Amino acid sequence: MRWNLPPDDLPTAWFNVAPHLPAPLEPPLHPATREPIGPDDLAPLFPMALIAQEVSTEPTVDIPGPVLDVLRLWRPTPLVRATRLEAALGTPARIYYKDESVSPAGSHKPNTAVPQAYYNKVEGVPRLTTETGAGQWGSALSFATSLFGLECMVYMVRASFEQKPYRRMLMETWGGSVVPSPVDDPGHPGSLGSAISDAVRDAVGRSDSHYALGSVLNHVLLHQTVIGLEAKQQLELAGERLPDVVIGSCGGGSNLGGISLPFVPDDGVRLLAVEPASCPTLTEGHFDYDFGDTAGLTPLLPMYTLGHEFIPPTIHAGGLRYHGDSPIISALVRAGRMEAVAYAQSKVFEAGVQFARTQGAVPAPETTHAIRAAIDEALVAKELGEERVILFSYSGHGLLDLSAYDDYLHGRLTD
Numbered sequence: 001m002r003w004n005l006p007p008d009d010l011p012t013a014w015f016n017v018a019p020h021l022p023a024p025l026e027p028p029l030h031p032a033t034r035e036p037i038g039p040d041d042l043a044p045l046f047p048m049a050l051i052a053q054e055v056s057t058e059p060t061v062d063i064p065g066p067v068l069d070v071l072r073l074w075r076p077t078p079l080v081r082a083t084r085l086e087a088a089l090g091t092p093a094r095i096y097y098k099d100e101s102v103s104p105a106g107s108h109k110p111n112t113a114v115p116q117a118y119y120n121k122v123e124g125v126p127r128l129t130t131e132t133g134a135g136q137w138g139s140a141l142s143f144a145t146s147l148f149g150l151e152c153m154v155y156m157v158r159a160s161f162e163q164k165p166y167r168r169m170l171m172e173t174w175g176g177s178v179v180p181s182p183v184d185d186p187g188h189p190g191s192l193g194s195a196i197s198d199a200v201r202d203a204v205g206r207s208d209s210h211y212a213l214g215s216v217l218n219h220v221l222l223h224q225t226v227i228g229l230e231a232k233q234q235l236e237l238a239g240e241r242l243p244d245v246v247i248g249s250c251g252g253g254s255n256l257g258g259i260s261l262p263f264v265p266d267d268g269v270r271l272l273a274v275e276p277a278s279c280p281t282l283t284e285g286h287f288d289y290d291f292g293d294t295a296g297l298t299p300l301l302p303m304y305t306l307g308h309e310f311i312p313p314t315i316h317a318g319g320l321r322y323h324g325d326s327p328i329i330s331a332l333v334r335a336g337r338m339e340a341v342a343y344a345q346s347k348v349f350e351a352g353v354q355f356a357r358t359q360g361a362v363p364a365p366e367t368t369h370a371i372r373a374a375i376d377e378a379l380v381a382k383e384l385g386e387e388r389v390i391l392f393s394y395s396g397h398g399l400l401d402l403s404a405y406d407d408y409l410h411g412r413l414t415d
């Protein structure tokens with residue numbers, strides 16, 4: 001069963017969670033002085049419109065018309081009820097997922113790539129640099145920059161660059177340039193933190209370039225709230241009540257923020273972050289100011305972190321290999337408004353395969369984390385005999401990650 005919204009029901013404003021946070025966020029600090037940073041400190045990296053969104057306390061932010069025009073290429077995305085998975089589990093729970101895999105790049109990432117490319121275009125910046133883990137964000141930004149006529153330079157975590165050649169080919173098809181990172185250490189598997197260092201170093205070294213971040217920052221989570229806003233409308237269309245739990249896999253927090261932030265004001269709705277056991281930022285990290293990158297070039301952010309020098313093991317869910325977390329997500333977890341759980345790789349692939357064999361679609365390795373948690377919630381509901389309503393973000397498809405499934409199915413996956 002699926003619920004589609006007509007193109008005219010695409011949200012025309014993003015949802016800003018800032019007024020709903022338990023306390024205002026602590027400000028980012030300058031990497032050298034450790035003083036709070038101002039707009040001028042960020043201007044070498046981001047256009048002013050995004051810097052303004054980063055600190056906005058308005059309840060909503062209008063989505064520009066040219067951005068809506070591009071988002072309508074695939075949005076609104078479907079809300080699907082996973083009835084076959086429910087039946088296989090024998091659960092009284094109703095499981096819904098928001099299908100972000102239908103975007104051109106195959107994940108939620110274009111929801112923010114498009115506005116980021118647009119605002120840079122408006123400010124006259126012709127070239128963007130960025131990092132990418134598994135290649136989802138890099139392909140989203142390559143797609144978005146191609147539509148607005150910008151150049152795109154992608155630093156791809158070396159482990160994924162070598163494991164996932166098809167993502168590189170996709171980026172190049174959209175006109176992006178892709179190099180493995182860290183650029184100065186060819187023997188190193190890399191991490192999102194080190195790829196961010198490479199991309200920031202490139203952008204600040206050139207007057208024609210800005211940097212674009214695929215997650216973590218407030219404006220990125222803001223752009224992703226179209227996911228949760230649409231899901232709310234679609235649940236109503238389905239005649240469903242508010243969910244008991246909203247679930248998202250969490251790397252830097254943009255997918256999770258996108259589906260869950262519009263539910264923050266709804267008191268009875270539990271919010272659940274799912275992360276890999278090998279990079280357990282929210283469940284085992286400590287809350288502190290830390291750098292967003294490995295080399296210490298970015299501002300210090302108040303967040304749960306494993307330390308900016310932590311290099312996570314090379315799991316298949318490359319998009320979840322980040323040492324820190326979004327300040328918004330961190331604040332919600334710290335305040336007890338959001339819960340977090342971590343799973344080992346074999347457990348999430350088991351869930352991914354169960355999903356594929358019941359619902360048909362093959363999820364991205366990052367997405368299998370959310371599916372694992374949704375299944376476990378549904379099994380608890382079964383044990384308790386509860387009619388739980390579960391909503392999760394189906395953040396991406398796994399059709400370019402089949403080598404990961406091959407490893408799982410043939411016993412080569414390690415935890």
Ligand SMILES: Cc1ncc(COP(=O)(O)O)c(C=O)c1O
Binds near residue numbers: 108215250318319364
């Ligand atoms: C399909 C998919 N889901 C989830 C994520 C998690 O990232 P974030 O927490 O930034 O949304 C990624 C990151 O690359 C991804 O590709």
